[in-house]
Amino acid sequence: MIKLVNVTKTYKDTVVALEDVSIDVGKGEFVFIVGPSGSGKSTLIRLLLKEEEPTKGEIYVAGKHIGRLTPWKIPYLRRNLGTVFQDFKLLPDKTVFDNVAFALDVIGKPRHVIEQRVPEILSLVGLGDKLNNYPDELSGGEQQRVSIARSFINRPLILLADEPTGNLDPATSVDIMKLLDRINRTGTTVIMATHDNAIVDAMRRRVIELDGGRVVRDQARGVYGYGA
């Protein structure tokens, strides 16, 4: 589903963000990317979204060599990739419903599809009664659930989550992880960059550890292990 072959990313020729990284993630896998700040986790996510180009190496997403993608095809790549971020990226002047509908709106889905699918997915993430609330009326955990609903509404093949629990307390984080786990069980590949050792240790999924831009560990059913 995702394959990196000897990927290196340097900024301004001197700052090395990723160095000779090779990763192979199969369909339906749940993978944690762990490592200290500046180890290259976020760079990896940006490369998968083709927000940036690797300096060297090849990246395949859903079977496509994304380095060869023409610019006008990039949006169609991103429709296969759901994304969740630490800061939720919700629009404050839109309701919960409109925030989720936005993802369908901007790819040109007809209104009746939106009217049907948005309430469906929002009740799936447990927000069926908050359709008309605004983001600032919700707790952090609820906001992140809206964001997950938006990322999943197009049934992407892959979900990329960059520190999705970074702003949440441990109890709320567990709820979010349960949600991501459920999404994973539908067959969606989940890649999650995180600092949260408690979560990684509890989930017991594949762990890829980055340090200074290199893969220092790739372990099935691993633990966080960093600093331990």
Place this chain on the structure above:
Amino acid sequence: MALRVDYYFKETLQGLKRNGLVAFAAVSTAFIALFLVGGALLVQREVGLLIARTEANVEVSVFLRDDVSPSQQENLGNVLNQMPEVASVHYESKDEAYRRFQEIFKNQKALVENVSSDSLPASFRVKLKDPQKFDVVAARLTGQSGIDKIVDQRNILKRLFAVTRVFRVGVLAVAIVMLISSAALIGNTVRLAVFNRRKEIGIMRLVGATNWHIRLPFLIEGIIEGLLGAGAAILGLFIMKVAFIDPLRGKVGFLPLVGTPDVIFTVPWLLGLGVVVAAIASLFAMRQFLEV
């Protein structure tokens, strides 16, 4: 992909509302620019009408010396009448010239009182079949006695047209400067709109909106500003016509005047120019901001 007209319409309307004042500046500059372009077009039409009217009536004047003898005068008349290029010849005596002078300057009594019929020259008024053939006629007449001066009225018109040309070029130059400023202002409103919505745009990109889907509302916003400017300019031209040109009609008999069809003629030009300038400005403004 289904074209969601309501989506684009809503986004555009919101954008215009959000930068009301800047949009107003952009629209009013576009209005002034296009109004001037329209004015220049109308001046051009007016000159065209003048040329058409006067070319038909243009004469060659052969002024006679005061000491011309009746036989010389008769001889000249015959020579002119026999030329193949000449359509008609009319002899204007000193008295006739004086009457015409009195008629033309009837409002300036002092001028009329100080000029006697004797001080005006007699002349042959010659109409040519082809006004371009002046040189041929003038060449044949040189050497004939009794002639004081041969004047081609087209030369006077040429000077008039030179003046109107300067005027037209001047108006067009100002119009171009204004068009560039309006393009800059429209580009600026678009840039501002993009900047105001950079967060939305970021999310749109993440969920896989195509570039055109992201750009179209901004492009439409720019084009609407251009169209509003063009519409105001067209309205302005019609008001100018009704207020200033129509009252002149019939009062200045010899002057043909531009009318409603001429103003209508400018409409597609102004609308087209407004759309093209606005679209180019908008796309240019977005290029800097909206990369994949």
